Amino acid sequence: MVRLGVRPVNIKLQQLKYLVSVVDHGSISAASVDLGIAQPAVSRRLADLEAEVGAQLLVRRSTGVTLTETGKGFLEHARAVLRQLERAERDLALARGVAPDEVRFIVPPALSRFVAAPLVRAVTTDYPTIRLTCIETHWDDARRRMEDGQADLALVTNGHLFANTEAEPWLKDRIYFGGAVTPDLHGDAPITLAEITRHPLIMPSRRYLIRRMLDDIAVHEGLSLSIKHEIDSGALAESFMEEGLGFTISIWQTFFAGVARGQMFARPIMVPALDRTLTIVTQRPEHRTNAVIIATGYLRDRLHALLRAGILRGELLIASREASD
Secondary structure, rough: OOOOOOOOOOOOOOHHHHHHHHHHOOHHHHHHHHOOOHHHHHHHHHHHHHHHHOOOOEEEEOOEEEHHHHHHHHHHHHHHHHHHHHHHHHHHHOOOOOOOOOEEEOOHHHHHHHHHHHHHHHHHHHOOOOEEEEEEHHHHHHHHHOOOOOOOOOEOHHHOOOOOOOEEEEEEEEEEEEEEEOOOOOOOOOEEEEHOOOOEEEEEOOOOOOHHHHHHHHHHHOOOOOOOEEEOOOHHHHHHHHOOOOEEEOOHHHHHHHOOOHHHHHEEEEEEEEEEEEEEEEEEHHHHOOOHHHHHHHHHHHHHHHHHHHOOOEEEEEHHHHHEE
């Protein structure tokens, strides 16, 4: 616990937001880019904060920043204050209008197990009047539903391609090649797409954006992928991999649990560099309800928690300014 003594302190919310952003990004320079604030200004605000609390919170090195023991305790308080502020803003948003019974939320299969149920629990616990309906579907269907107004909120790759909606870039994530560990295939060393062509693949159909993207890149590179099994079900594809029937190309979350158990490997594809932008998509402001605004805030919370737990991997983009627990 951080003890600030009996002297009253004048801590500004801006300072707390800067501290959280710097810690989440790992450096002042990265945080300043995201915040849109000059690096000297961020450094000055942090120095003012340390002077105000009378303790060093960060250790500054050329490679980035780390928290002191005092800083670790203070960060918990900072996050709690920002959480309370965000909750107050959500309550005010809800009070300005009657939230509809339902928020229709689209989530891709690779992320649904990590996002859907925890999000429903968090939203409905704090806001029992909001009913969050989760729709697990592929990219083309997500696009159709959002563009036709048949869904309110979506967590998808490259949502900036959707028409008549607003997309918030959240994370630039890398694509991995992985599957069951074998004597020849294991570890996390980078691999090229050319090397992958020598191995049998289990891939979804062209209804899925990742498959179309890979097919286009393979043609551009003059390569031929060895797709032995075309399976749209994530659970079925995983069972095929467990039986040694092939490998797959997907995002980190596909392999996370298997890697944690030591049964699967996941190697980032480096040549050509393959990455995508994970986005939060909503309807335009004039069609966005207070309940959707509330659910979106909780979705950001969940994504930050997954990032801190290592379940999400990648370069944090503009949504980091909303960081909270």
